Each structure stands twice: as C-alpha cells, then as structure tokens.
Amino acid sequence: MxxxxxxxxxxxxxxxxxxxxxxxxxxxxxxxxxxxxxxxxxxxxxxxxxxxxxxxxxxxxxxxxxxxxxxxxxxxxxxxxxxxxxxxxxxxxxxxxxxxxxxxxxxxxxxxxxxxxxxxxxxxxxxxxxxxxxxAAAAARMVTAARGRPVIEMGSRRTHEESAVAAARAAYLAGFAFTSNLEAGRRYGIPTTGTAAHAFTLLHDSETAAFASQVSTLGKQTTLLVDTYDIAQGIRNAIAVAGPDLRAVRIDSGDLSVLASESRALLDSLGATDTQIVVSGDLDEYAIAALAAEPVDAYGAGTAVVIGSGxxxxxxxxxxxxxxxxxxxxxxxxxxxxxxxxxxxxxxxxxxxxxxxxxxxxxxxxxxxxxxxxxxxxxxxxxxxxxxxxxxxxxxxxxxxxxxxxxxxxxxxxxxxxxxxxxxxxxx
Amino acid sequence: MxxxxxxxxxxxxxxxxxxxxxxxxxxxxxxxxxxxxxxxxxxxxxxxxxxxxxxxxxxxxxxxxxxxxxxxxxxxxxxxxxxxxxxxxxxxxxxxxxxxxxxxxxxxxxxxxxxxxxxxxxxxxxxxxxxxxxxAAAAARMVTAARGRPVIEMGSRRTHEESAVAAARAAYLAGFAFTSNLEAGRRYGIPTTGTAAHAFTLLHDSETAAFASQVSTLGKQTTLLVDTYDIAQGIRNAIAVAGPDLRAVRIDSGDLSVLASESRALLDSLGATDTQIVVSGDLDEYAIAALAAEPVDAYGAGTAVVIGSGxxxxxxxxxxxxxxxxxxxxxxxxxxxxxxxxxxxxxxxxxxxxxxxxxxxxxxxxxxxxxxxxxxxxxxxxxxxxxxxxxxxxxxxxxxxxxxxxxxxxxxxxxxxxxxxxxxxxxx
Structure with a gap:
C-alpha cells in the first residue's frame, strides 16, 4: 500500500x-x-x-x-x-x-x-x-426491504472508482449477496456477479444471436437481459435459446411490478418455472419494498446504494x-x-x-x-x-x-x- | 500508477x-x-x-x-x-x-x-x-454564488479518502481558490491552505496561549479560529495577540450573517480594518449566496461540495x-x-x-x-x-x-x- x-x-x-x-x-x-x-x-x-x-x-x-x-x-x-x-x-x-x-x-x-x-x-x-x-446504513435498509431475497451491488459506475470498491465492501457487510465490482472481489474476497449489458445484444445481429452466444459461453446458469427490444419477445427468445433450465432473466427498465408478474406468467407458460427474475434500474429501499409482493427473485441496486440513498x-x-x-x-x-x-x-x-x-x-x-x-x-x-x-x-x-x-x-x-x-x- | x-x-x-x-x-x-x-x-x-x-x-x-x-x-x-x-x-x-x-x-x-x-x-x-x-457542477454554482470572493474546499473528511483528492481537483477546476487536501496539492499542484481546528485551542491552557503559539509559528499572515469559546472575546484575544495586522479570523459556527457583521464592527473598532473574515460551517451555494451582502472575505465549503450539493x-x-x-x-x-x-x-x-x-x-x-x-x-x-x-x-x-x-x-x-x-x- x-x-x-x-x-x-x-x-x-x-x-x-x-x-x-x-x-x-x-x-x-x-x-x-x-x-x-x-x-x-x-x-x-x-x-x-x-x-x-x-x-x-x-x-x-x-x-x-x-x-x-x-x-x-x-x-x-x-x-x-x-x-x-x-x-x-x-x-x-x-x-x-x-x-x-x-x-x-x-x-x-x-x-x-x-x-x-x-x-x-x-x-x-x-x-x-x-x-x-x-x-452501509443505506445498504442495510435495502437488505431489510428485500426480505431475504438477494441484493446485488452494481453501482460502481456512479461513484469515484475507488469509492466504488469501498462501497461494494460496505454493501456486502450490510448483507448484500454480490457485487459487480471486480476489485472488491480481489481485495476483499466478495462474491462477484454479472452477465451482460444491452450493448451485448445491440452488438449482435439479433437478440437470439446474442443470447445463443452468451449461453454457449456461460452455460444455462446465466442471466439473460431481456429488455433491449420487447420484453415478452425477449423472454420467448431466451427460453427458445436456453430451454426451460435457464437460470434467470433480468429486466432493467419499465414498471417492474407489472413486468415481474407478466414475466413470471410468461416464463411459467413456457415451462420455465424455475427460471428466476432479477430486476434492476434505479432501485432504492423504497422501490425494493414496493416489489415485496411481486414474483422477483433478486434485486440489483446501483446508484442509490453508492450514494447512501440520500x-x-x-x-x-x-x-x-x-x-x-x-x-x-x-x-x-x-x-x-x-x-x-x-x-x-x-x-x-x-x-x-x-x-x-x-x-x-x-x-x-x-x-x-x-x-x-x-x-x-x-x-x-x-x-x-x-x-x-x-x-x-x-x-x-x-x-x-x-x-x-x-x-x-x-x-x-x-x-x-x-x-x-x-x-x-x-x-x- | x-x-x-x-x-x-x-x-x-x-x-x-x-x-x-x-x-x-x-x-x-x-x-x-x-x-x-x-x-x-x-x-x-x-x-x-x-x-x-x-x-x-x-x-x-x-x-x-x-x-x-x-x-x-x-x-x-x-x-x-x-x-x-x-x-x-x-x-x-x-x-x-x-x-x-x-x-x-x-x-x-x-x-x-x-x-x-x-x-x-x-x-x-x-x-x-x-x-x-x-x-464540478456543484462547485461552479458555489463559485457563482460567492461573486468573486475566494472559496476554499475543505470537505475531504466527508467523502472517501480518494474521492476527496478528485473532489479537490474538480472544485479547483470549477474556480475554487484553495483546497485543504494535501494529496491534491501534491498530485495536481493545487494551492492548499489551512491553519487550525478547535482542537488546537482546546489543547492549550487558554485561547490566548493557542493564538500566541499559532502566530509565533505561522506569523501574522495566518487565520485564527475565534469561535471555540466566545466569538467576541476570541476576536479581542486574536487582535491582542497578533495586533491589527492579523491576516484573518475564521468563524465556523452560529448565524454567520449576524456574526460576520458584528465581527467586522469589532475588528474595525480594534483597528484591525484589514483583518479578513473567513466563514465556514455547512455552506452550500444557497448559504453562500445568502451571505453576499455581509462583510465576508472568503468562504470555506466542505460537505456540500464533495457530495455534489444534493x-x-x-x-x-x-x-x-x-x-x-x-x-x-x-x-x-x-x-x-x-x-x-x-x-x-x-x-x-x-x-x-x-x-x-x-x-x-x-x-x-x-x-x-x-x-x-x-x-x-x-x-x-x-x-x-x-x-x-x-x-x-x-x-x-x-x-x-x-x-x-x-x-x-x-x-x-x-x-x-x-x-x-x-x-x-x-x-x-
């Protein structure tokens, strides 16, 4: 040091x-x-x-x-x-x-x-x-609001590059399950996670091609981001590519409470009853709490956690x-x-x-x-x-x-x- | 690096x-x-x-x-x-x-x-x-509010230790005159400044002893912090120790608009007509603007600048x-x-x-x-x-x-x- x-x-x-x-x-x-x-x-x-x-x-x-x-x-x-x-x-x-x-x-x-x-x-x-x-104080409130569902810290991009590492540590201390920040993984041994951004879908000639590539490299135990174009079609594409054993889909925009329910119903109708739903996009403790009754399996929290939620x-x-x-x-x-x-x-x-x-x-x-x-x-x-x-x-x-x-x-x-x-x- | x-x-x-x-x-x-x-x-x-x-x-x-x-x-x-x-x-x-x-x-x-x-x-x-x-955006608003009076960045303690260095740089870019942060001085060549905290006065057997020590070491071109006990007495002690050539006094608490006027009048009555008044204590762009008509010579901004003022x-x-x-x-x-x-x-x-x-x-x-x-x-x-x-x-x-x-x-x-x-x- x-x-x-x-x-x-x-x-x-x-x-x-x-x-x-x-x-x-x-x-x-x-x-x-x-x-x-x-x-x-x-x-x-x-x-x-x-x-x-x-x-x-x-x-x-x-x-x-x-x-x-x-x-x-x-x-x-x-x-x-x-x-x-x-x-x-x-x-x-x-x-x-x-x-x-x-x-x-x-x-x-x-x-x-x-x-x-x-x-x-x-x-x-x-x-x-x-x-x-x-x-840590803000993160602890988010963990409470999540009622046992895992919360992923993904706010590195919204704060100073070194604050990001310390913030990932503080959020993990407060009960977050994962961080997106690799340096926090190296420095403090915190579990890291992440799969793909919208850019990865846009890079490819079609959403299906992007999903096929991701599943080919990362396996079915991955999370496919389904909201680049049309969410319902994205979910159909995801299950068509990965099959009903896909681990999870992620939704990063829109009215998450409505979208979570609709997505759950659609996944179930496709036989993907074990495929989880991860939601992200400007979530703070209040937004997380508001999703308590929805079929959400994990939350991604970014900006709000790294800036102490106010x-x-x-x-x-x-x-x-x-x-x-x-x-x-x-x-x-x-x-x-x-x-x-x-x-x-x-x-x-x-x-x-x-x-x-x-x-x-x-x-x-x-x-x-x-x-x-x-x-x-x-x-x-x-x-x-x-x-x-x-x-x-x-x-x-x-x-x-x-x-x-x-x-x-x-x-x-x-x-x-x-x-x-x-x-x-x-x-x- | x-x-x-x-x-x-x-x-x-x-x-x-x-x-x-x-x-x-x-x-x-x-x-x-x-x-x-x-x-x-x-x-x-x-x-x-x-x-x-x-x-x-x-x-x-x-x-x-x-x-x-x-x-x-x-x-x-x-x-x-x-x-x-x-x-x-x-x-x-x-x-x-x-x-x-x-x-x-x-x-x-x-x-x-x-x-x-x-x-x-x-x-x-x-x-x-x-x-x-x-x-930088928050700092620029503070500089505008200060209407040409110098603003000193002193918020390092309120943010991550490395953010503090970058924040000092951004504030200087936005027109701040100085920072308290030494690493920002070293890394970016920014002028640094600072004199004493309340602890320095409390350490000594009397306020007068503290002021005498500071003036002995730093000279009369220093800023004496006068609000540890009683501000009016503090100003009298400051001028008694340093004489009317003292560069500045700093007030870090209380209703700064009232205190600035009273302090100016007292300094003038003591013949210290060129002694400047530096104010600090939870100043943001609005608080700085509210002091525009008061006899303030420089502002110290801390928390608000390093957290982007909201x-x-x-x-x-x-x-x-x-x-x-x-x-x-x-x-x-x-x-x-x-x-x-x-x-x-x-x-x-x-x-x-x-x-x-x-x-x-x-x-x-x-x-x-x-x-x-x-x-x-x-x-x-x-x-x-x-x-x-x-x-x-x-x-x-x-x-x-x-x-x-x-x-x-x-x-x-x-x-x-x-x-x-x-x-x-x-x-x-």
Whole structure:
C-alpha cells in the first residue's frame, strides 16, 4: 500500500508545527468520533470501514516524497519534517465493532495518544468512516426491504472508482449477496456477479444471436437481459435459446411490478418455472419494498446504494475530548456534548431486544444484566489487536444487531433513533 | 500508477468472453457518454475528470495478478485471459473539453474501437466522469454564488479518502481558490491552505496561549479560529495577540450573517480594518449566496461540495450507438435517444452568448457563424493527443463557458437547462 499520509488536511500539519514548537505536542489527548445526529429520519447508523482504517493507519508514514512536498510548499518547517519522517502511530484506538449500530452521540471510535500523533489522523479517520458508514446504513435498509431475497451491488459506475470498491465492501457487510465490482472481489474476497449489458445484444445481429452466444459461453446458469427490444419477445427468445433450465432473466427498465408478474406468467407458460427474475434500474429501499409482493427473485441496486440513498456521508466528527486527563469541550457545542473519554454499553431486555444505549463520560456505567459493552480494542500502542474480526464476522454482527433493535427500528419511514442514547456523568 | 483494470464490472468480462468466442469482439463500435437529464432543477452540467481518465486508461492493463484472480474465480476462460494479458486500448477517444458545459443529450465522450477494447472501459469511464462532473457542477454554482470572493474546499473528511483528492481537483477546476487536501496539492499542484481546528485551542491552557503559539509559528499572515469559546472575546484575544495586522479570523459556527457583521464592527473598532473574515460551517451555494451582502472575505465549503450539493453523481451513461457503421439503439429508450455517432456544436449570438447546442447524428451540423465545435481528440489509436489542456486551462475554459451562457443559466433556483439541445439527423 502506498503512503496514506497526505490524505490529510493542511491544517493538521500547521497545528502540529505549532504544537511541536510550543511544547504541547506531547500532551496526552483523547479524540472521539461520533455523529451529532443521524441523517433525517434514519433510525440507526452502521459502523463500517474500521478494518480498512486500521490498514490505512499502518500505512500512514511520511516518506521522502511526502516530506519533500511539504517542505517545498513551506507547509512545515525543518523540525516538523524531521518529526514526520519518524512518525508512526503508537497510540491506542478503541471503538464499536464494524457492523455495529450507532446512534447520535455513540462514541464509535476513541483515539488516544499524544496530541501530535492523534491530530494528523483526523481527515483519514473521518473520510473512511463517513463514507463506508453512509453506504452501509443505506445498504442495510435495502437488505431489510428485500426480505431475504438477494441484493446485488452494481453501482460502481456512479461513484469515484475507488469509492466504488469501498462501497461494494460496505454493501456486502450490510448483507448484500454480490457485487459487480471486480476489485472488491480481489481485495476483499466478495462474491462477484454479472452477465451482460444491452450493448451485448445491440452488438449482435439479433437478440437470439446474442443470447445463443452468451449461453454457449456461460452455460444455462446465466442471466439473460431481456429488455433491449420487447420484453415478452425477449423472454420467448431466451427460453427458445436456453430451454426451460435457464437460470434467470433480468429486466432493467419499465414498471417492474407489472413486468415481474407478466414475466413470471410468461416464463411459467413456457415451462420455465424455475427460471428466476432479477430486476434492476434505479432501485432504492423504497422501490425494493414496493416489489415485496411481486414474483422477483433478486434485486440489483446501483446508484442509490453508492450514494447512501440520500445520505452520502455519515456526519461523523472527530473531537478532542480530553487533554492530560482534563475533559475539554467547545463552548458553542450543543448542550448534549460532554467532555472526557466515554464508555458505552447497550442495554437489552432479557429477550435480547435493545432498550437503550448508555454513554458515560469519565467512568463506567453501572453494570446491569444483558448489557453489552460496545467498545473493543483495535490498536494498542500502534499494533493491531490480535482478534480483529473478518468481513464475514462483521456481516454477521450487523445481522445480529439488526435483530436486536425494536421492530420500529427496521421501518423505512422517517422516525426517531431506534434506541435512545442516555448520556450520563461527565463534566463540561 | 497501479493497474486500474479491475475497477471494472464483472459483466464486462463475461461479455468479452462471449464476444471473443462468437467472433463479434472485433466489430467496430462507437460508445457515447451522455446524460439523459440534469439533476432536478440544474441548469448546466460541467465536464470534469477527463484528464484523470486519460491517465487511468493508459494504466488499464491486466498483469499477472489480475489475470490470476480472474482465472481463479472462473470469471474468464483461458482464451480471454490470454487476450486480456495483451490488452491495451488502441482506439480513439474524443469528447468535450474538461471544463466545458453539458446539457441533456450532449455527447460528452465518444469512444471508438473494437467492441472488445471499448466494452471493458465502461465502468472506469463512468466512475471518473460521474464523480468528477457532479462535484464540478456543484462547485461552479458555489463559485457563482460567492461573486468573486475566494472559496476554499475543505470537505475531504466527508467523502472517501480518494474521492476527496478528485473532489479537490474538480472544485479547483470549477474556480475554487484553495483546497485543504494535501494529496491534491501534491498530485495536481493545487494551492492548499489551512491553519487550525478547535482542537488546537482546546489543547492549550487558554485561547490566548493557542493564538500566541499559532502566530509565533505561522506569523501574522495566518487565520485564527475565534469561535471555540466566545466569538467576541476570541476576536479581542486574536487582535491582542497578533495586533491589527492579523491576516484573518475564521468563524465556523452560529448565524454567520449576524456574526460576520458584528465581527467586522469589532475588528474595525480594534483597528484591525484589514483583518479578513473567513466563514465556514455547512455552506452550500444557497448559504453562500445568502451571505453576499455581509462583510465576508472568503468562504470555506466542505460537505456540500464533495457530495455534489444534493447531486452526488452526474447521471452519465455509456451507450453503444454504432456497430460496423450501423446505428443501434435500445428500443425501450426515451424517444430522444438516437443511434449513430454524434457531432456537436454550440451556437452563439455575435455577442458570444450561447443560444443552442446542436447535436447531429451521422453527419456534421450545417456551419453557422459563431459556432464552436465541442468535441476534440483525447486519444488517437490509444495515444494521448499532444495538446491536452492543463488543469489551469480547463479552469479558465469553464470560466469562459459560464460567461457565455444566458444569464438565467447562472441562477441558483431550479429551472430548465440554460442552453437547449437540438437533436437532428440520425436514425433509430
């Protein structure tokens, strides 16, 4: 991995320069990542990106090229450049597990160490968590709306080429079954899928010729795209070419609820009773939910998932809350913001349903049965914790978390956070 | 640059496999990139990302690692793997200059070559152009709203860490004066800026100590952030520490219109009549416009610019329009979509004001005085054209284009495209 060290805002290095010079750079600091609020109407957030972040923090080193740039531009002085040349994060990072839920005020990441070593990570930490958490939250709602039917992520073309890879990862974490993105397949082991676009049909002299070619190369366990010309004729052509053992047809345009029913009836009449129907085309969680009663077997979601379905960033901030053991807080903050390092537990009924999240500053919450401590170590003195969860672990963790919230929390309609956050203790 | 070859959707390679096997892979194809519509209410789009794209196309090679992944997953067969190993784009790419405007149906990029060599670039082309164009369009509106006052891009933390670099570039292209993103400074030569966050003040024993440290390190030509505690006291502390020659103060919270006026009056009363006022905090084009009458000297824009101010993707598609000289079109397309390679000119009054954009399929538009041909070569037989514009050129080009559109086109309110597109000729 190339250096991530310049994925950083200019002001972090000017603050560093000044702090190195005035002697405050070594003060022990605690920074916390949290959201002041969820996107309007959302009932939960989803923590995502932590494993990517741990890798990027390890790669956060200033090599000769980075130093040369910073000195050449006059962004840092020689003393700061020397310090950066030796930089390696040696502090601690704790936080909510990837795939856990969060609510307004949840301390999802806690970074502690010297001011100098923590302040330079601000932009990188927020970029990763804001992006990936936004995608995961939208994707989780789509998975809920799909009610067990598989959802395929196919939005790479609608977002930055590297965001696309991270978005595929976040969507898979949230329960998507596949991605179209090959780099996500390579980098994270996510199952990839895809068959053909309209261009493939248009390339050929006829739709039948295109289908015959596809089946010849990919076999009958493929999905034929039937809406290039006329959908009913497309389905007849598909079954004529592949026979009733064709795995699936895909419809990418039109009124999908009507088309799904008509297509199902037509496929059945052709004896293709096991041929599945995949639908795609501007699907978001609401469009998916609206198809719940239709004979759809899988959904392809593109644009909406990679742009967070209206909330493309998670609103997470990185705030200094403690200096040398002293809580600090910006005076103009909302009243709910308290200084000091926080500890968090989620309380549950004996049945397992979450009832509230308790966030305590400067201390630990009084223990109750069915509490779950929400923070775990990611880095200790700069070294990754030994038991970091895999992507599959995080995917399962989110699935369990979504089972645990009150059922209102899974509604797609606008509402309050599914679990109230109780902030206690602390000072300001 | 590492390989960009897997920033690709799975189906492009399955289509390739089938086309290689059935003999259609070498058919000469023309693909076009266009938007069916602008984001709701927007009056123009801005082409951005082309120079990035040219670099990524050059890096689009399948090395042993990429081939191994594809074969291991069974995504391609041995014959396709061999073809990919030798792949290098040898076709032509033409398009609208970076920084030009576009409207619904404008053929902003035309890719021609064999089906095989063109189809594999679909995702990469769309990812780059959809992202960068979305950011540039939003940023251009903010620059218009700022009426000549400088705007600083500081949104890196709200988007994916690599999107952030591309977003800084797109915002600069659109007329932003600076970015906070250091990698954008290194990669594209964009001026970077930044001074301090609230954390720097909180780190110190007092606001005055923080300001003294900053001024000691960065000099009086710095910007002091004055809203950590009390803004009026912060301004007094700033001038007490730096004297009336302080370059600027920054306010990042509160009702900026009231605060700007009060701060200006206070600074003037302290003799700091040349000290500038920089405002930031959830500014979009509307919030910037609302501050036009206030004594603000510069704006910092973050979240809104990197998420396209409500339109985070530009809605561009990549469609096959011609096969071996024969126009092709998907039957279910809107009536406005026509097959065949397009040529485009923008018509102007003698005064230079654009009146319409003429898009002709299968031929060239009848020449009129004050026409400007919109397409230019980017790649010829795979090689970059010699006179590719610099980022500074593209920035100036957009500035000129925005001067050329009817004045209604610069309004922030929702409206029709500023320049109508006339589609003529062609067949379907």
């Amino acid at each position: 190339t250096s991530s060290a310049l994925l950083t805002d200019h002001y972090e290095l000017t603050m560093l320069s000044a702090a190195l010079r005035d002697g405050t750079a070594d003060r022990h600091c605690v920074f916390e990542v949290f959201a002041r609020r969820l996107p309007t109407g959302r009932r939960y957030g989803v923590v995502a990106g932590t494993a990517r972040l741990v890798e990027l923090i390890k790669a956060f080193r200033f090599g000769p090229e980075e130093i040369e740039f910073l000195l050449g531009r006059g962004i840092v002085d020689a003393a700061t450049a020397e310090w950066l040349g030796k930089y390696e994060f040696r502090g601690d990072v704790d936080g909510y597990a990837e795939g856990d839920l969060f609510f307004p005020g949840s301390p999802i990441l806690t970074v502690s160490g010297t001011f100098a070593e923590c302040v330079v990570l601000e932009t990188l930490i927020l970029s990763v968590l804001n992006h990936d958490s936004a995608i 909330a493309p960033t998670a609103g997470l901030v990185y705030k200094l809350v403690e200096v040398d053991g002293r809580p600090v807080v910006k005076r103009s903050e909302h009243k709910g913001t308290v200084g000091g390092r926080k500890t968090a537990v989620r309380r549950h009924k004996p049945t397992g349903t979450a009832t509230e999240e308790v966030v305590v500053s400067l201390g630990a919450p009084e223990a109750q049965p069915h509490d779950r401590a929400l923070q775990r170590p990611f880095l200790r003195a700069g070294a990754p914790a030994e038991d970091l969860p895999t992507l599959a672990d995080s995917r399962e963790h989110l699935r369990q978390c979504l089972i645990s919230i009150p059922w209102e929390g899974l509604k797609l309609s606008a509402g309050d956070p599914a679990v109230p956050v109780i902030m206690t203790g602390g000072s300001a | 590492t390989s960009s070859a897997l920033l690709t959707d799975h189906y492009e390679l399955t289509m390739l496999s089938a086309a290689l096997r059935d003999g259609t892979a070498d058919r000469h194809c023309v693909f076009e990139v266009f938007a069916r519509r602008l984001p709701t209410g927007r009056r123009y789009g801005v082409v951005a990302g082309t120079a990035r794209l040219v670099e990524l196309i050059k890096a689009f090679r399948f090395g042993p690692e990429e081939i191994e992944f594809l074969l291991g997953r069974g995504i391609v067969d041995a014959a396709t793997a061999e073809w990919l190993g030798k792949y290098e784009f040898r076709g032509d790419v033409d398009g609208y200059a970076e920084g030009d405007l576009f409207f619904p149906g404008s053929p902003i990029l035309t890719v021609s070559g064999t089906f095989a060599e063109c189809v594999v670039l679909e995702t990469l082309i769309l990812s780059v152009l959809n992202h960068d164009s979305a950011i 339109a985070p993707t530009a809605g561009l598609v990549y469609k096959l329009v011609e096969v071996d000289g024969r126009p092709v079109v998907k039957r279910s397309e809107h009536k406005g979509t026509v097959g065949g390679r397009k040529t485009a000119v923008r018509r102007h009054k003698p005064t230079g004001t654009a009146t319409e954009e003429v898009v002709v399929s299968l031929g060239a538009p009848e020449a009129q005085p004050h026409d400007r041909a919109l397409q230019r070569p980017f790649l010829r037989a795979g090689a970059p054209a010699e006179d590719l514009p610099t980022l500074a050129d593209s920035r100036e080009h957009l500035r000129q284009c925005l001067i050329s559109i009817p004045w209604e086109g610069l309004k922030l309110s929702a409206g029709d495209p500023a320049v109508p597109v006339i589609m003529t000729g062609g067949s379907a």
